[in-house]
Every structure is written in structure tokens, then in C-alpha cells.
Amino acid sequence: MDKEIAAILERVVKDVARIDNELSKKAEAAFAEVKNMGNLSTETKASVDQLLTAQTTLVSVVDDLKARLGEVEQKGARRSAPTSAQSWGQQAVQAEKLIAFAAAVEGGRRVSVPVVKNVVTSADVAEGVVEPQRLPGIDVAPKQRLFIRDLIAPGSTESPAIFWVQQTGFTNAARVVPEGTAKPYSDIEFATKITPVVTVAHMFKASKQILDDFRQLQSMIDAEMRYGLKYVEEQEILFGAGGAGNIEGIVPQASAFAPAFAPEMRTPIDDLRLALLQAQLARLPASGFVLHMMDWAKIELTKNTVGDYVLANPLRLAGPTLWGKPIVETEIPEFEGEFLAGAFSTGAQIFDREDANVVISTENADDFEKNMISIRCEERLALAVKRPEAFVTGEFGTAVAAP
Template sequence: MTTETKTAPELAAEAKALFDAKIDEVKGIATDLQGRMAKGEDLTKSAKELADQAITGMNEAKARVDELEQKLARRGSDDGALEVKSYGAQLAESEQLKGYIDRGAQGSMRIELKAITSASGSAGGLIVSQRDPGITDMPKRPDVILRDLVTVVPTTSASIDFAKQTVRTNAAAPVAEGNTKPYSNYGWSRVSTPVRTLAHLAKLTRQAMDDAPQLQGEIDSEMRYGLALAEDAQILLGDGTGENLLGMMPQATPYALPTGATTPTTSIDKLRAGVLQATLALYSPTAFVLNPIDWYNIELTKDAANGYIFANPLQMAGPILWGRPVAATVSMAAGSWLTGDFKRAATLYDRMTVEVLISSENADDFEKNLFTMRAEERLAMAVKRPAALVKGTF
């Protein structure tokens, strides 16, 4: 078995055995010197040589133990893991050894070395586990952005009522003096949109919170993120049934190529035609909403010389098309797109911003040492100008 594959107790035992052997050698040298001195021999030179041998032997032993100690450190013990000094350090710093050498290695010597193994024979204080205080979470979507596209206002009501213009017949024209003026026709209808609640719950144990205080903050963050995902999907795709919001895609105007416009041949062309459609409806589109796959395909568009149209791959380029930002989100189905004047088209009403509460008084939580976390928000969605939004497919 090599040193690299030995366990910590085996390495410690080997170190102790090595020093025991060297101490026995020193004792043997001292006993020999005492016997020869008793016979009247001149030992000045011999004592020096033997002392040099003893020091050399101890230095070799210390180097060996230092090597073992380094190998042991590489096995996972940190800088402060050693509860007692190693055998090499204890022996090198021993006053008994220094005095013994100063006396010419004459007489006997006894050195007490503290054990570096525990009573059970394990590595004891040599190996201490290291705790990383961080918590590794799963990846989060970086594209929860649709709230930023629309107008957001607070409300204190349980429903939103607004007047929506439904008729505009403009009869304005030049009129000769004395003739009857033409009447224009305008009409509005009352629309009501209810405030809906987005919410979810999570359980966590009292023990988990006590052992990892930051866990509560992590769960808080996860629950807020979960609400943001649900909100993102509702703003874009909510169908208005049950407790769902009525989102933008269900109310947007279907794409129809304006009369006289050149037929688009690429995805980029079709998006430009969508901008034209909204522009002819008297709105100014502010962005595009695409699936990341569709935006990827557009970014890879090349010219006849096989060069990228949008950017140099070695440089960072913002997601912009036809001078308008591109919001690439997986909430949008691949192959579909949306453009329009989002600020004018839709309004998001915040009745209650995200709230995260924690309680031990839910169901049998108290008996089971559990906590229940609840995250919720209340909001309403109103698409007031559907013509300002144009949707289509590639």
C-alpha cells in the first residue's frame, strides 16, 4: 500500500513507529557511550560523531513525518484542523532533545509525545469536514420581462372598469356656406376586467430553518420567481377563463399583409410587415416578442458572402431588430411572434404586489414542526387597444 492510498490512522501509526525506532537508536547510542565511559575510554571525538549521527537520524525522521503530514493535509484537513502538533514538530521543539545534544548525547533521554490519534484509533482532530455555507439552486430563466413592456399602474379596486372606443366614423369635409354639415359617429363601450390572484404554497421544516438560516431567504426568492413566471405567462397567453387573466396574444390583431406591400420572404421580412400593419393602424410598435429559438435562427442570418448580418460573432450585440428591442422568452411558442405598441395597447394593474408570508399555524404544521410559506400577488390585465398589437407565425 502506497502512502497516497493509506488512511489517516495508518499514516499516523507509521509516523509514531518511525519515531519510536529513532528514539530507540538514540537510547542505544547513549547506552553504548555510558559503557565505554565506564571503561575509561576517551570519547570526545566518538561522542561528537555519535551525536551527529543522532541529529542526522532525527532530521531524517522529521523530514519523513513532514512529508506524511503534507500528504495528510492534502486528504482534506484544513489549516486549523490539527488539534496537536505533529511528532516531528514536537520532537524538533523539545527542550529535552536540545539539552541531550548539548551534553554530547550523553546519558539517557525521555521525551513525551502527545498522541495525534483519538482513543478510537481514527484520525481524530486531523480530519475536519469543511462546510460551504452557500446553497446551490437550479437555474432560473433570465427572460421574465413582459411586465416591463406594458404600462403598470397601482389600483385599490377589485375590478377595473374603463371605456373603450368601438366606433370612429370621421365625416369631416369641406362644407359650402349655408349647407348642412356632416355628422361623424363615435362610440364607446364599458369594459370591466377583474383583479385576479396568483399564489402558491411551500412547506419547510423547523429543523431545516434552524440548521440553515439562509434557506428561508432562498425559498422566499424561489417563490417570488415562481410568481414572476406565472405572471409572465398570464400577461402573454392568459385566456381569460376561470381565474386567468386575459393576455395579449388572445386579443392581438392577426397578421395580414397590408395591400400594396411587398410579400415577405424571410422571418425578418414578416416582422417588418407586422410593424407596417400596426403603423397603418396608427400605432408605433415598440418591441418584438419571440421564442429564443426563432431569435437564434434570425441571428444566424447571413448575406450572400456568408457573413452575419446582425453582428460580428466576436462582439456582443444587443437583441434589436428594425431598431426595436427583441424580448426573447420561452413563454412564447416557437414559430409565433408578437409586435406592437405595448405601452398604449395594454395596462397591468397591481392590486397587491408580491407578498411572502410564513406561518406555523396551518393545518397540522405545529404538531409536525413545519412551516408553510405563502407567496401571492393580485393584479388585473386590460388590453385596451387590440389593434396596437399584431400577432403572427413564421
């Protein structure tokens, strides 16, 4: 077998040398043609292209035959007993098509050699020699898009707590005052508030070698840990109970939804408009809504009596809005069937003490001994809900209070 491959290889090498010689002559002729005529004729260009294609094909065949010759020699030395099964390489070099192709090479010609699958056994290839196919990238878990923080006014602090003054009441006594009479006094009530800075954090263990060898894995861990913080932050901003190192969330402080009236054929769309009205009556116009994604999907799929969508247009891409206000979707389970409307930009403010950051250490516990690393991701922030009445929350379909 190795003698046959060597003979074919010798013939193909001679053909490569012949084509190289012809290509050199053609190149000299083409150079002279360009020098005399200023350009290259179509016939000359086609001839050169044909020779280049043939050269590339033959060089590939030579490399393949050399590799297969080496495999045959190694297998012959390694095997102690002959086998009747033929590998794909053995079938290929014995194929009549390949022998004919090597004997009379045509420029630009391709040859297809059929082989029988499943003939390479563990006796042919040592374990671990054939690399498994690696798919690019890392299959990561889907994530919820977080936007609630973007609605709230940003801020920063360098202190462990925020001290601020909250307006708790206002009695307006302004009126027309006749000349020479006393002016009335209005009453504005205030209360001092202290909002502590809280820490949101989590940790992760990993092998030092893994992060050194796979930069993509390192960046993925970084992104996943930051996302983990943002997800908890989202829950705390909405439902934080306050005290014991927790954020005091917006929903526990918001005003209860109390619709001023009940329109005919009332729908969740009406409830959101009534919540806007309630915020406007408190002189704090709402700037957006927070809904569970299930409730927003039901609203978008609302149809009229003839089956047309009331709000959505499946053929048009547009951000979720209702009554001119942006809609923020959340997947927090306990929020399904409820909503939050509010003046996010004026009624609350987030104070960042320490932005989300990822720190890697090898000096935690026995990390140095085991060649492990500890990854910590944390942030520190405070949420000040300055005007609780700026937010309205409740369930869809809340009954109108009796007069």
C-alpha cells in the same frame, strides 16, 4: 512516542523564548535608531522581519506539537490493542526533517513533511469527528429573464375589478365642407369592460429549524417563490384565456398578422417589419416585439451571401433590438415559430392590487405540532388590453391575403 513529542516541544518552546528575547532587544535598538536618526535602516528592518517570521513559524510549530501530543495521549488511552498503521500526525512528528527543524530553527524557513495517504482508518477517527467540506452558496435552478411586464404601462388599484371604456371602432367622416352646408358626423364606438383582479399564488412547506439556521436558504426560498409567480404571470399576460379567475392575455385579443405585401427573398426579419407596418396603419405604432428565444437566435445568426452576420456582431455586447424596437425573448414552448408585435405601453396596462409578497405562518394545519412552517407567496393584479388592434401576432411566413 509521547515522550519524543514532548522533548521536541520543550526544545521548540526554548527557541521561542530565545527569539522573543532577541526580538525585544532588537525592538529597543530600533526605537533608539528611529529616535536618533529619524528612520529605520534597511539592515535593522530586515533583521526584525527575520525574527518576526521565525517567531510566527515557531509558535505555529508549538501549537501543532501540542495538538498532536494531546491526540497521541487520547488515542493511547482509547485503544485496547496496538496497530501498525501510523496516522499523518505520527508520521509528521517522527520525520527527520521536523526533528532537524526543531533543533536548529531558521527564520523564514519552511519544512515539507511527506506522509502516506489513506492510513487513517475508522479505528483512528470516530465517525462524525471530521466535518465534511461545505461548498458556499446554494446551487439554484437557472431562470428565464422576464421583461414583458416592463414593456406594459404600470398601474395600481384598490378595487377587486377594473371598470373601463374601450374604443371598439372609429369611422372618420371628416372632409372639406363648403360654406353653408351641413357638417358630416364621424362614428366612434365604445364598449364598457370589466377586468377582474386575479390572484396568482403558491405555497411551500419547510422545517422551522432549517430556516432559522440557514438565512441564505430562507432568502433563496423567498426569491424562488417570487420567481415562480413571475413565470406564471408571464404566461398569463401572453396567453391567459380569461374567465374563471384567469387573466385575459394579449395574444388571444391581438389582431392576426396580415402582411400587406411579400418582399423578395422574404425572411423573418421582413415579417417583423411588416408587423410594424400593420400596427402603424392602425395608428398605433408598435413599441417592441416578443419572440421565442429559438426564433430570435435564428434571426441573430442570419448571414448574407458572403457569410457575414446581417444583424449580430459577436464582438459587441448590445441589447437585442430590431428595427429600432426592443426584443423580448420568452421560452414558452407554444410560442416558437410565432411572434407578437405591439404598442405595449399604450395598448395595455397592468394594475397591481397587491404586490408579490411572501408570508410565513406556523398555524397552518399541524405545523405547530410538527415544528413546520407554511410559506405562501402571492400577488393580485389585473391586465387591461385597452386597444387590441395595437397588437399583431402570427406565424413567420404567413401568406399575403388575396386582394
